[in-house]
Amino acid sequence: MTPALQIRGLRFSYPDGREALTGVDLTVSPGERVALLGPNGAGKTTLALHLNGLLSATAGEIVVGGVTLEDATLKETRRRVALVFQDANDQLFMPTVAEDVAFGPSNLGLRDEELEEVVHAALERVGAAHLADRPPHHLSGGEKRLVALATVLAMDPEILVLDEPGSGLDPAGRRILLEILAGLEVTQIVITHDLPFALELCPRSVVMDGGKVVLDMPTRELLSRPDLLAEHRLELPFGFSLAG
Amino acid sequence: MGAGHAHALYVHEHSPLHHAVPAAKVAAVLLFVAAVAVTPPRQAWAFGVYAVILAIALAVGRITPKFFFLRLAGILPFVLLALIVPFVGSGERVDLGWVSLSREGLWAAFGIAAKAVLGAGAAIVLVGTTEVPAVLRGLRDLKVPAVLVAIAGFMVRYLELIAEELGRMRQAMTARGYEPRWLWQARPIAQAAGVTFVRAYERGERVHGAMLARGYDGEMPMLGHRSPTPAQWAAALAAPALAAAVAVIAMVTA
Secondary structure: OOOOEEEEEEEEEOOOOOEEEEEEEEEEOOOOEEEEEOOOOOOHHHHHHHHOOOOOOOEEEEEEOOEEOOHHHHHHHHHHEEEEOOOHHHHOOOOOHHHHHHHHHHHOOOOHHHHHHHHHHHHHHOOOHHHOOOOHHHOOHHHHHHHHHHHHHOOOOOEEEEEOOOOOOOHHHHHHHHHHHHOOOOEEEEEOOOHHHHHHHOOEEEEEEOOEEEEEEEHHHHHOOHHHHHHOOOOOOOOOOOOO | OOOOOOOOOOOOOOOHHHHOOHHHHHHHHHHHHHHHHHOOOOOHHHHHHHHHHHHHHHHHOOOOHHHHHHHHHHHHHHHHHHHHHHHHOOOOEEEOOOOEEEHHHHHHHHHHHHHHHHHHHHHHHHHHHOOHHHHHHHHHHOOOOHHHHHHHHHHHHHHHHHHHHHHHHHHHHHHOOOOOOOHHHOHHHHHHHHHHHHHHHHHHHHHHHHHHHOOOOOOOOOOOOOOOOHHHHHHHHHHHHHHHHHHHHHHHHO
16 A cells, blocks of 8 residues: 655755754555654654645655655645644634635635535534634634644645644643544644643654654553653653553 | 734624625725815815715714724824914915914815815724725725735734734733833833844744645635625715715815
8 A cells, every 4th residue: 555655764954054854764654643752853843844845855755645745746745735833823824714714725726616615614624614704813722723724624635744733722622623633534643742642642653853753653652661751851741641 | 812803993883884895895985085185175065075974974884983083093193293284384374363374274284184084084984894804805806906915914914913922022021020211221122123023024934834835826815705786886885976076076166
């Protein structure tokens, strides 16, 4: 079976010379949900920005569903790989929620009724249909996060890359988001510092440190190894332990 | 932050004006302002007619006098500036006993003040009865270039966010004992403004990234596009049409 995503030897340096990715190798199967863990500055967000071509690597390659990411396949890749940004304010820039959700599919060429149907369906999927006519800057943090998710679901992506989806949400908001994500049948790569969130959503965890993948194992197994966690500045919340 | 509903300039009501088509409202306001602007100041009766039209629009739009005059305070500086003109104007003088004013200057001051109040008044009616996204949609329907509408939209979207950021920095400064009283204590504020600028710039880059990530190729999408019907146009343009007629008569008889 063709992997949903294949990354080989990916390297990237910022213009100031700082090396953010030092050779990332990763393969993700279709439908898999992978937690991308690691300390601050490990290169997680930088990697995410590569996955739909917002940054271009200095070396290595990214293959999405069998198609290598290059200039000619950029537009196609951006439809297939959806990015949900850390700060929803970066993602929601149109005057109303509905227009924001319409932004992506409209760029894909959808118009009129077809477009409105897609917008409505995407908002329904995150339970935010009632927010359609509101201006995004008047939503609460949790609502913004759901709408940001709807904006990329409207593009019918094959891979969903979420950067810190649960951060800043209240426990109920975090729970709602978890349930929505768990109900989506799309390949997901979830960047997070919230290990219980990772455990609940993603059977597999990949730990990045120093710009490359250093661990790749079942989440439950990783979380039961305090030594491995400590080595990469990861820590379970106080009082949290894995039974067995 | 939080879940406020609309912009401070918007009046929550359900009036015929609130339900009018945005494009027609925007066009009506532009036409009205143009008519007011070209009217010669000495035709005072014309301004009276305009004031009545504006008053009717305010009443129909359920905008209270208090709200109206509070918003109108924004143009006070211009009106005050206009009051200088009679003192410095040349030509025939009007002697008030203790001070002598220029007759030409008085008419000029009246013109500036009346036009400013009427123009701002029309704008207050527009944004009081039309939410910002609808104004933007109206501009788009009127075939204003999409780039300009997009820029206006981004400005509205992010201005509040930037103001919030500045406010938070200000709070953080106050929390650490910064209470400026004198000009030479303004340095941190200037620095905060600089930081805000850099942050806004960086946010611009991130937003652009988010747009590219969703396939942006230079064109902003349209949604729920419904052009106004001739009847809606006629209803909205009745007031400015009357204003235009008044302006023409005023100019011809001047």
